[in-house]
Amino acid sequence: MVQIKRLQEDGIDTLAVIGEIDASSSIELDLSIAKSVGEGFKKILVDCSSLEYISSAGLGVFMSYIEEFKDKGISMVMFGLNEKVANNFSILGLADLLHICSTKEEAKQLVNELSV
Amino acid sequence: MAYFLSIHPHLRARALIRITFLGAFIAWLVLIFSDVTILFSDIRGLHPDIPVWLPRLMFDLYVLCLFYYYKFKIEKEESLNFTDLLWRVFATGLVATVVSLGLRLILFLLGDTALATNILFTDVIYHINLALFLSFLMAAFTSWKRLILYQKSKWLIRVWTVFEFTLLFALLYDSLNSGTNGTLSTIIAIMLGGLGLVLSANMKWVAYLNFKQKWTSLLLLVLAFFYLGYFFYTTTRLADFIGIQSTSFLDFREHTFSLSIFGFVMVYSLFSFLVILFNLPTSSVFEQKLEEVVNFQRISQSIQTEQSEESVYNILLESSVSSVFADAAWLEIKSVSQEDRLFTYGISEPETKAIQDHIINNKIKGALDQGIDKTKNLSKHLGSLKGARFRSLLSFPIVVKGESIGTLAILKELPDGFNKEMTRVVSTFANQAGISIENFRLLEEAFQNERYKEELKIAKTVQKSLLPENLESNGDFDIAAFSQSADEVGGDYYDTIRINDHKVALIIADVSGKGTTAAFHMSQMKGIFHSLAQQELDPREFMVRANKALVFCLERGSFISAIYFVLDSENGEITYCRAGHCPVLYYTSATDTSAYLQDKGAALGMVKNMTYCNMIDVYKIKYQKGDVMVLYTDGITEAKDSKGVEFGYENLEQTILEVKDKGAREIQEHLISKLFDYSGTDDINDDFTTMIVRFK
Numbered sequence: 001m002v003q004i005k006r007l008q009e010d011g012i013d014t015l016a017v018i019g020e021i022d023a024s025s026s027i028e029l030d031l032s033i034a035k036s037v038g039e040g041f042k043k044i045l046v047d048c049s050s051l052e053y054i055s056s057a058g059l060g061v062f063m064s065y066i067e068e069f070k071d072k073g074i075s076m077v078m079f080g081l082n083e084k085v086a087n088n089f090s091i092l093g094l095a096d097l098l099h100i101c102s103t104k105e106e107a108k109q110l111v112n113e114l115s116v
Numbered sequence: 117m118a119y120f121l122s123i124h125p126h127l128r129a130r131a132l133i134r135i136t137f138l139g140a141f142i143a144w145l146v147l148i149f150s151d152v153t154i155l156f157s158d159i160r161g162l163h164p165d166i167p168v169w170l171p172r173l174m175f176d177l178y179v180l181c182l183f184y185y186y187k188f189k190i191e192k193e194e195s196l197n198f199t200d201l202l203w204r205v206f207a208t209g210l211v212a213t214v215v216s217l218g219l220r221l222i223l224f225l226l227g228d229t230a231l232a233t234n235i236l237f238t239d240v241i242y243h244i245n246l247a248l249f250l251s252f253l254m255a256a257f258t259s260w261k262r263l264i265l266y267q268k269s270k271w272l273i274r275v276w277t278v279f280e281f282t283l284l285f286a287l288l289y290d291s292l293n294s295g296t297n298g299t300l301s302t303i304i305a306i307m308l309g310g311l312g313l314v315l316s317a318n319m320k321w322v323a324y325l326n327f328k329q330k331w332t333s334l335l336l337l338v339l340a341f342f343y344l345g346y347f348f349y350t351t352t353r354l355a356d357f358i359g360i361q362s363t364s365f366l367d368f369r370e371h372t373f374s375l376s377i378f379g380f381v382m383v384y385s386l387f388s389f390l391v392i393l394f395n396l397p398t399s400s401v402f403e404q405k406l407e408e409v410v411n412f413q414r415i416s417q418s419i420q421t422e423q424s425e426e427s428v429y430n431i432l433l434e435s436s437v438s439s440v441f442a443d444a445a446w447l448e449i450k451s452v453s454q455e456d457r458l459f460t461y462g463i464s465e466p467e468t469k470a471i472q473d474h475i476i477n478n479k480i481k482g483a484l485d486q487g488i489d490k491t492k493n494l495s496k497h498l499g500s501l502k503g504a505r506f507r508s509l510l511s512f513p514i515v516v517k518g519e520s521i522g523t524l525a526i527l528k529e530l531p532d533g534f535n536k537e538m539t540r541v542v543s544t545f546a547n548q549a550g551i552s553i554e555n556f557r558l559l560e561e562a563f564q565n566e567r568y569k570e571e572l573k574i575a576k577t578v579q580k581s582l583l584p585e586n587l588e589s590n591g592d593f594d595i596a597a598f599s600q601s602a603d604e605v606g607g608d609y610y611d612t613i614r615i616n617d618h619k620v621a622l623i624i625a626d627v628s629g630k631g632t633t634a635a636f637h638m639s640q641m642k643g644i645f646h647s648l649a650q651q652e653l654d655p656r657e658f659m660v661r662a663n664k665a666l667v668f669c670l671e672r673g674s675f676i677s678a679i680y681f682v683l684d685s686e687n688g689e690i691t692y693c694r695a696g697h698c699p700v701l702y703y704t705s706a707t708d709t710s711a712y713l714q715d716k717g718a719a720l721g722m723v724k725n726m727t728y729c730n731m732i733d734v735y736k737i738k739y740q741k742g743d744v745m746v747l748y749t750d751g752i753t754e755a756k757d758s759k760g761v762e763f764g765y766e767n768l769e770q771t772i773l774e775v776k777d778k779g780a781r782e783i784q785e786h787l788i789s790k791l792f793d794y795s796g797t798d799d800i801n802d803d804f805t806t807m808i809v810r811f812k
Contacts, residue, residue: 056677060673091698
């Protein structure tokens with residue numbers, strides 16, 4: 001089960017993902033990102049510090065937005081991934097496609113740089 | 117007796133009926149003979165050769181035999197209904213009366229001859245009549261017993277038992293003391309009278325007769341009265357005639373028993389007659405209630421017997437109309453997917469439409485729309501519709517799963533044709549119909565699910581056939597593979613194909629997600645593998661083309677991770693390209709070390725544009741004898757134990773090292789059994805696949 005908390009500050013939408021993302025809960029993640037995009041945010045941060053597990057379906061959700069973000073000029077940065085989750089991202093080759101930082105400060109800086 | 121008990125109960129009952137009948141007949145013969153002898157001796161002033169108590173004893177025996185005869189014949193016969201019982205009594209009476217009338221005819225023909233006036237001859241005639249009379253009384257007694265004890269209570273059974281034993285006591289007491297003058301006889305008579313009256317108040321069976329049966333019963337009872345009167349008159353006359361000349365004969369009038377049983381049969385017949393008569397006007401109400409129950413059952417059972425919802429609707433229409441004596445009804449079923457359906461009874465569709473339109477045009481709020489949840493009496497609105505024959509209208513919603521799916525409307529030509537009771541009955545019907553329809557739909561769903569299951573089973577066998585039965589091998593290596601799906605069908609794929617005499621292509625792939633969708637993509641992957649691998653493509657080129665093909669097939673968010681290998685035995689080289697799949701575990705025998713191959717590569721179907729070729733790389737390894745290459749899907753590393761801890765990469769590596777010197781098949785079997793041990797079940801909640809390549 002997953003819980004997603006959204007927090008908006010300085011034009012940045014931060015999505016804190018808490019729990020596990022599997023095939024069924026990935027829909028929730030998809031909805032949250034879609035909502036953020038729909039509200040017109042150009043800077044999105046994904047806080048993965050409380051994300052314990054992510055399945056291939058969950059990874060697919062992040063992946064599915066790559067093209068859309070590029071087209072709309074939206075930048076998304078993820079941070080705080082634990083080792084296992086980070087490994088999952090890197091195995092899939094998503095680490096090269098997504099922006100991943102270790103801390104929130106770094107992520108904030110990166111997202112601001114990217115959207116300039 | 118033991119023999120009797122062992123034979124079939126039906127045959128036993130028949131044998132008992134015959135025995136009791138024979139017993140009664142013999143007792144009666146002895147009775148006549150002894151009574152005539154005593155009477156003869158008395159007239160001649162002689163002392164009789166036989167004891168004077170013999171006729172009385174035989175009379176008791178006769179009555180007891182009759183009692184048991186009718187007990188087996190009437191009381192135990194379960195197939196008899198109420199009118200059948202009355203009919204039995206009537207038939208017995210008819211036979212007895214016909215025989216008696218026959219005797220009268222003979223007497224009439226004999227005229228005033230010496231024989232006709234002979235006291236002994238009269239005694240014989242008297243005894244025949246008395247026997248017939250008693251036989252009729254006992255038949256009636258047994259039938260009445262069944263009627264009285266219908267829907268019995270413990271208390272009623274007790275009263276009846278007391279009544280029967282008192283009668284038996286009276287019978288025995290009579291045969292010990294001739295004459296009804298004793299105080300005890302009076303007490304017995306009063307007691308029997310009281311008990312008889314109490315028992316006669318039990319008339320529950322009358323309520324269950326329908327109108328026709330009530331008339332039949334009345335007729336049968338009238339005839340029974342006639343028989344009773346006739347026999348009482350005949351036997352009394354004959355007894356009087358004999359009594360003038362001698363008192364030494366068996367006079368039934370001195371018997372408390374005979375008189376009591378006659379009185380009881382008479383009283384109960386009279387009570388029954390009156391109760392039935394006064395119940396006649398209300399019998400239609402009972403019948404209506406009964407019909408409601410039957411109709412109700414029909415609706416409930418229609419779900420099991422009927423083939424379609426339509427039948428349920430039609431039964432609902434008929435039942436509602438017949439239960440409230442309506443003239444017409446219609447049923448409108450709204451549905452999202454189909455057109456609205458209209459079922460009518462006793463009314464044409466145009467007429468229905470006219471009434472519906474009238475109600476809609478008059479903007480009668482909530483009248484026939486689907487939103488209503490209450491029964492509505494709309495009769496007053498019909499008055500304003502010209503040319504309509506109906507003057508009363510009731511509408512009911514039909515609710516399935518808390519949602520109104522239609523309206524039931526009941527019409528009558530009479531104004532104010534529906535009372536509260538009728539409204540309640542029909543709304544109950546509508547509710548029941550809702551339940552039936554809901555059940556019906558659930559049943560349909562269950563059937564549908566069953567069919568899907570069957571189809572999934574077929575899909576499973578089809579998918580099984582997509583995985584190769586035999587894997588390629590040559591002198592350099594052996595391959596063993598194992599795959600299992602969490603659902604009926606899964607998204608894991610592995611395969612081998614021989615490119616030429618020294619090159620073999622290998623693939624392992626995992627479609628994101630599980631189940632049917634994954635299975636479809638897996639079959640696409642197989643198609644891609646088989647068409648591209650044969651073209652002797654460089655692994656990078658293979659991946660680029662596969663990605664290009666898959667990007668447009670996979671839906672948003674789906675991808676396939678894969679590793680494609682080309683094993684070249686000519687120069688002992690593995691060329692591979694990893695597309696987001698779990699890293700290969702490679703054991704090098706020369707250094708006795710194992711490691712996960714670190715390389716880069718993005719999964720297939722994620723990137724649409726041409727940049728994909730930059731996201732993957734081709735790697736080469738020289739293999740040597742004794743090396744082991746372990747390919748797997750994430751179902752293996754992510755398999756959890758009871759505490760939720762994953763199997764992980766280290767466990768996998770350790771497990772392989774334990775059997776590094778064994779053949780491919782043994783390594784694979786060891787890994788899978790380890791995995792099952794670890795998870796504590798062989799039902800792992802993910803698709804998992806492993807492929808072991810062992811070089812030799």
